[in-house]
Amino acid sequence: MNAPDAYRPLLPQVAQRHVPDSLIEQLQAHFGARCSTGLAVREQHGRDESSFDVPPPAAVVFVQSTEEVAEVVRLAAAHAVPIIPFGVGSSLEGHLLAVQGGISIDMNGMNRVLAVNPEDLTVTVQPGVTRKQLNDEIRATGLFFPIDPGAVASIGGMTATRASGTNAVRYGTMRENVLALEVVTAAGEVIRTGTRARKSSAGYDLTRLFVGSEGTLGVITAITLRIYPLPEAISAAICSFPSIEAAVRTTIQIIQMGVPIARVELIDRHSVRAVNRHSGLALREEPLLLMEFHGSPAGVEEQAQTVQQIARDFDGRDFEWALTPEERTRLWTARHNAYFAGVQSRPGCRVITTDVCVPISRLADCLLESVDEAEASGIPYFLVGHVGDGNFHFGYLIDPASSTERETAEALNHRLVERALRLDGTCTGEHGVGLHKMDFLESEAGEGAVAVMRTLKRALDPLNIMNPGKVFRL
Amino acid sequence: MNAPDAYRPLLPQVAQRHVPDSLIEQLQAHFGARCSTGLAVREQHGRDESSFDVPPPAAVVFVQSTEEVAEVVRLAAAHAVPIIPFGVGSSLEGHLLAVQGGISIDMNGMNRVLAVNPEDLTVTVQPGVTRKQLNDEIRATGLFFPIDPGAVASIGGMTATRASGTNAVRYGTMRENVLALEVVTAAGEVIRTGTRARKSSAGYDLTRLFVGSEGTLGVITAITLRIYPLPEAISAAICSFPSIEAAVRTTIQIIQMGVPIARVELIDRHSVRAVNRHSGLALREEPLLLMEFHGSPAGVEEQAQTVQQIARDFDGRDFEWALTPEERTRLWTARHNAYFAGVQSRPGCRVITTDVCVPISRLADCLLESVDEAEASGIPYFLVGHVGDGNFHFGYLIDPASSTERETAEALNHRLVERALRLDGTCTGEHGVGLHKMDFLESEAGEGAVAVMRTLKRALDPLNIMNPGKVFRL
Numbered sequence: 001m002n003a004p005d006a007y008r009p010l011l012p013q014v015a016q017r018h019v020p021d022s023l024i025e026q027l028q029a030h031f032g033a034r035c036s037t038g039l040a041v042r043e044q045h046g047r048d049e050s051s052f053d054v055p056p057p058a059a060v061v062f063v064q065s066t067e068e069v070a071e072v073v074r075l076a077a078a079h080a081v082p083i084i085p086f087g088v089g090s091s092l093e094g095h096l097l098a099v100q101g102g103i104s105i106d107m108n109g110m111n112r113v114l115a116v117n118p119e120d121l122t123v124t125v126q127p128g129v130t131r132k133q134l135n136d137e138i139r140a141t142g143l144f145f146p147i148d149p150g151a152v153a154s155i156g157g158m159t160a161t162r163a164s165g166t167n168a169v170r171y172g173t174m175r176e177n178v179l180a181l182e183v184v185t186a187a188g189e190v191i192r193t194g195t196r197a198r199k200s201s202a203g204y205d206l207t208r209l210f211v212g213s214e215g216t217l218g219v220i221t222a223i224t225l226r227i228y229p230l231p232e233a234i235s236a237a238i239c240s241f242p243s244i245e246a247a248v249r250t251t252i253q254i255i256q257m258g259v260p261i262a263r264v265e266l267i268d269r270h271s272v273r274a275v276n277r278h279s280g281l282a283l284r285e286e287p288l289l290l291m292e293f294h295g296s297p298a299g300v301e302e303q304a305q306t307v308q309q310i311a312r313d314f315d316g317r318d319f320e321w322a323l324t325p326e327e328r329t330r331l332w333t334a335r336h337n338a339y340f341a342g343v344q345s346r347p348g349c350r351v352i353t354t355d356v357c358v359p360i361s362r363l364a365d366c367l368l369e370s371v372d373e374a375e376a377s378g379i380p381y382f383l384v385g386h387v388g389d390g391n392f393h394f395g396y397l398i399d400p401a402s403s404t405e406r407e408t409a410e411a412l413n414h415r416l417v418e419r420a421l422r423l424d425g426t427c428t429g430e431h432g433v434g435l436h437k438m439d440f441l442e443s444e445a446g447e448g449a450v451a452v453m454r455t456l457k458r459a460l461d462p463l464n465i466m467n468p469g470k471v472f473r474l
Numbered sequence: 475m476n477a478p479d480a481y482r483p484l485l486p487q488v489a490q491r492h493v494p495d496s497l498i499e500q501l502q503a504h505f506g507a508r509c510s511t512g513l514a515v516r517e518q519h520g521r522d523e524s525s526f527d528v529p530p531p532a533a534v535v536f537v538q539s540t541e542e543v544a545e546v547v548r549l550a551a552a553h554a555v556p557i558i559p560f561g562v563g564s565s566l567e568g569h570l571l572a573v574q575g576g577i578s579i580d581m582n583g584m585n586r587v588l589a590v591n592p593e594d595l596t597v598t599v600q601p602g603v604t605r606k607q608l609n610d611e612i613r614a615t616g617l618f619f620p621i622d623p624g625a626v627a628s629i630g631g632m633t634a635t636r637a638s639g640t641n642a643v644r645y646g647t648m649r650e651n652v653l654a655l656e657v658v659t660a661a662g663e664v665i666r667t668g669t670r671a672r673k674s675s676a677g678y679d680l681t682r683l684f685v686g687s688e689g690t691l692g693v694i695t696a697i698t699l700r701i702y703p704l705p706e707a708i709s710a711a712i713c714s715f716p717s718i719e720a721a722v723r724t725t726i727q728i729i730q731m732g733v734p735i736a737r738v739e740l741i742d743r744h745s746v747r748a749v750n751r752h753s754g755l756a757l758r759e760e761p762l763l764l765m766e767f768h769g770s771p772a773g774v775e776e777q778a779q780t781v782q783q784i785a786r787d788f789d790g791r792d793f794e795w796a797l798t799p800e801e802r803t804r805l806w807t808a809r810h811n812a813y814f815a816g817v818q819s820r821p822g823c824r825v826i827t828t829d830v831c832v833p834i835s836r837l838a839d840c841l842l843e844s845v846d847e848a849e850a851s852g853i854p855y856f857l858v859g860h861v862g863d864g865n866f867h868f869g870y871l872i873d874p875a876s877s878t879e880r881e882t883a884e885a886l887n888h889r890l891v892e893r894a895l896r897l898d899g900t901c902t903g904e905h906g907v908g909l910h911k912m913d914f915l916e917s918e919a920g921e922g923a924v925a926v927m928r929t930l931k932r933a934l935d936p937l938n939i940m941n942p943g944k945v946f947r948l
Contacts, residue, residue, distance in 0.1 A: 117833065117835065118730075119726070119730055119834065119835035120833040120834055120835045120836075121729075121730070121834075122833065161675055162673075162674075162675040162679070163675070164673055168673060172650070173673045175673070175679065175682075176646075176650055185922070185926065189922050190922065191920065191922035191923045191925075191926060192919070192920055192922075192923060193919070193923055195898055195899060195900045195918065196833045196898040196899075197831040197832055197833060197863075197864055197865075197898070197899045197900045197903065198831070198833075198834075198863045198864060198865075199636075199638055199642060199647045199649070199831055199863055199865065199900075199903055199904065200636075200831060200900035200902065200903060201635055201636040201637070201686055201829075201900075201902045201903065201904050201905060201906040201907070202900045202901055202902050202907060202911070202914075202915050202918055202919065203686075203907055203915050203919060203923075203924070203927055203945055203946070204683060204686065204687055204691075204927045204930060204945075205636070205649065205679075205682045205683060205685065205686055206919075206923060206926060206927065208649075208679045208682035208683070209678060209679060209682070209683055209930075211679065212675055212677070212678065212679055213678055217678075228732065229730075229731065229732035252593075255595075256593055256595070256703075257703070258702065258703035296776055298772055298773075298776055299772075299773055299776065302770055302772055302773065355675075357671040357672070357673055357674060358671055359591065359594040359596065359670045359671060359672075360593065360594055360595075360672075361591065361593035361594045362594075389671075389672045389673055390671060390672060391671075391672075391673065424669055424670040424671070425669060425670075425671045426669045426671045426673075426674035426675075426676050427676055428674065428675045428676050429671065429673055429674060429675065430673065430675050431675060432675040433675070433676060433677055437676070440676075441676050441677050444669065444676055445666070445667070445676065445677060445680075446665065446666055448659070448663050448664065448665035448666075449665045449666060449667055449677075449680060450677070451665075452659065452665060452680060452934065453677055453678045453680065455933050455934060456678060456683075456930060456933060456934075458933070459929050459930060459932070459933035460926065460929060460930075471677055471678075472677070
């Protein structure tokens with residue numbers, strides 16, 4: 001890894017915990033070749049999309065069942081050794097780094113769709129199922145799972161980080177779409193939370209306590225999700241705007257009027273330029289909104305007309321419709337490639353990604369001030385946003401050899417988060433806290449609320465073995 | 475209270491905890507006449523809509539601010555005395571009964587709407603605000619708060635029980651509509667959870683931990699809610715069916731087709747007869763569905779046509795539309811009066827209300843078997859249901875002097891819950907656990923999950939002073 005000096009100050013100073021040889025031997029006796037201590041495997045499981053430099057876990061266990069997860073947890077607990085569940089490694093804030101050492105549990109062998117209940121619009125999956133796999137497997141039912149964070153993430157990882165993405169403006173996030181869970185606790189016991197009923201007032205909402213807990217309270221081993229009828233009609237549109245402000249004000253108006261838009265994504269001119277180059281497109285290099293409408297043919301038409309009228313009021317132009325699945329796929333591929341296109345626009349760079357979310361009325365203020373600041377910094381960047389939810393991401397493209405650039409980007413992120421909190425927002429809309437945002441969480445929630453979180457953690461994981469060193473300092 | 479012998483076996487055998495005179499003196503010194511020990515006041519705060527016979531609390535404190543709540547909690551904590559928040563007393567499962575003695579905190583003095591943010595579709599209220607008051611106060615903004623549990627409940631009580639009601643099929647429950655909370659913890663500290671942002675991945679979801687915790691983890695002192703644009707068009711309809719089965723199958727079809735219906739309520743023929751007498755209506759005395767559609771004029775028309783087609787397929791008849799606000803109010807008043815109309819249909823009776831919720835595909839099985847059982851029992855009953863969510867309520871009308879009837883009704887409820895759990899459902903869709911459903915919660919969630927709930931309770935409330943003796947046995 002490059003320029004470690006620039007990174008280390010961000011990491012909490014905690015000691016690596018001892019992983020006794022006897023534990024590794026026990027795991028190998030139990031799992032055979034599915035317990036690996038090879039450096040390459042450990043290194044692959046010891047990093048995600050963040051840029052922290054942390055030693056890899058001591059071993060990786062490739063589990064295939066809930067009972068195997070429980071067995072790993074019980075063995076690790078007997079030695080007070082940390083456990084870190086691993087999905088596809090697409091987390092952005094260092095969630096799965098072995099900051100205190102320990103064992104990585106690779107969940108990808110648990111990749112079965114356990115039950116599809118089309119008549120109830122529910123599905124139950126193992127955590128290693130990816131959102132893409134899930135949608136492929138249920139396509140014939142005429143149903144789909146809408147949450148789309150961009151990466152081909154695992155459902156387990158998405159549950160653990162309370163993920164959302166482009167469709168959340170209409171369908172909600174993992175918070176709204178997880179109905180029930182199976183979880184292995186820190187004591188190695190298997191519990192079930194929730195039921196397939198759409199609603200319940202039966203006791204504490206353990207389901208939502210585990211959703212977004214980032215592996216720090218237990219290992220999620222099965223997830224029951226809401227799914228939705230594929231809309232009778234879908235249409236997508238792209239519209240350019242003379243300024244980011246015009247695009248944002250259009251979005252605000254759409255939301256405030258209650259248009260049930262399925263997606264409304266902002267892409268700034270830097271992103272458009274990068275996407276054009278990356279994907280061979282010829283989009284006008286101006287801020288644009290990418291939108292999608294779901295419903296009956298008449299309903300989609302009605303939404304589209306309302307939105308076109310609003311966009312015209314803010315000088316939106318080049319309204320272009322994608323009516324066929326192929327055209328829509330092309331548009332959304334462009335959006336999903338924005339991150340990698342952005343990264344490639346500065347060869348050799350490393351990207352620092354931000355993730356704030358504010359009430360929609362504060363979006364223009366938060367976003368425009370942050371754009372001014374990014375422009376003034378001289379650091380190349382791109383900007384994309386799930387603006388219908390008030391959520392957006394800057395990608396600052398820094399030279400990894402330059403600690404100045406790193407510090408500038410971190411300072412920009414710091415001011416961005418402060419601004420979002422001042423405007424009643426949150427320090428992370430969908431990426432989670434991980435390692436990077438522990439101080440921000442304390443600024444946002446206050447010491448009292450974080451103290452409550454710590455109390456919960458200590459109560460449910462007294463040995464502090466479940467993904468320790470994340471979310472908050474104990 | 476009548477026939478106490480029939481009730482006592484349902485109550486857990488716990489001792490009343492000692493409330494020292496010195497605590498009452500401290501409260502009276504602090505709150506003056508707003509701390510009452512008068513028997514009538516205590517008795518009014520020591521009962522709800524359940525039928526348990528429990529001694530009233532030792533005193534009632536009428537608070538006016540968060541700081542006053544914190545003061546009561548700190549004083550009570552110093553003596554390890556229980557605290558029970560009181561809203562309007564409309565809970566159905568004994569939530570606010572002082573089973574271990576202690577102090578009732580009357581929240582009705584905290585009845586201000588603290589902030590309305592129409593552009594963000596959010597509102598922040600004190601817990602004593604009722605849903606009716608809230609909608610009256612925000613009417614001029616063109617927005618409304620949809621959750622409607624029937625009773626003119628307080629928002630604090632609705633939050634504490636994770637309430638829902640007729641509109642939940644479209645707008646969700648309190649789980650989906652509470653964005654943020656202010657809570658006084660068991661230590662008398664004030665914390666805030668969540669923000670006004672529509673989504674967040676910032677740490678544990680404390681908001682949803684307190685939603686539905688029935689006062690056992692802290693006292694809720696402010697609630698930030700999502701609100702919605704009043705639909706451009708609303709229409710309501712009533713439709714009779716030859717059988718409950720036909721009405722239920724119509725509902726299932728509506729939901730499975732993804733029609734965004736706002737309300738779909740089942741009323742059985744017993745309820746219709748009672749409502750006709752109570753409200754002077756002349757509805758056909760057959761099972762009927764009461765429906766409401768929200769959207770644009772064209773969208774509402776489209777939904778209505780789809781639903782009419784489905785209803786025709788199941789021999790629905792007498793489709794009657796209520797297009798004006800007055801006609802709609804008449805229809806919904808009839809629905810809301812169903813409970814009281816049902817109770818009045820057997821003079822001198824007491825009602826035992828049930829509350830299960832199952833996945834929609836199981837609704838017909840669950841409901842029809844339960845109807846057969848109720849008919850066979852000989853106990854008069856009525857049946858209403860938020861059937862779009864798979865949630866329904868029997869009201870068994872028992873002679874309070876007859877322990878046989880009481881036992882029969884309890885046995886019916888027991889079998890109903892067992893059936894719902896067997897069909898992947900929950901023992902309470904919206905009323906909560908309270909005193910009555912502690913055993914059912916254990917059957918539903920399993921010992922392991924309830925053990926986790928107990929661990930959370932002990933960690934956050936080590937003295938067990940927050941509404942003790944509810945939800946589960948410690």
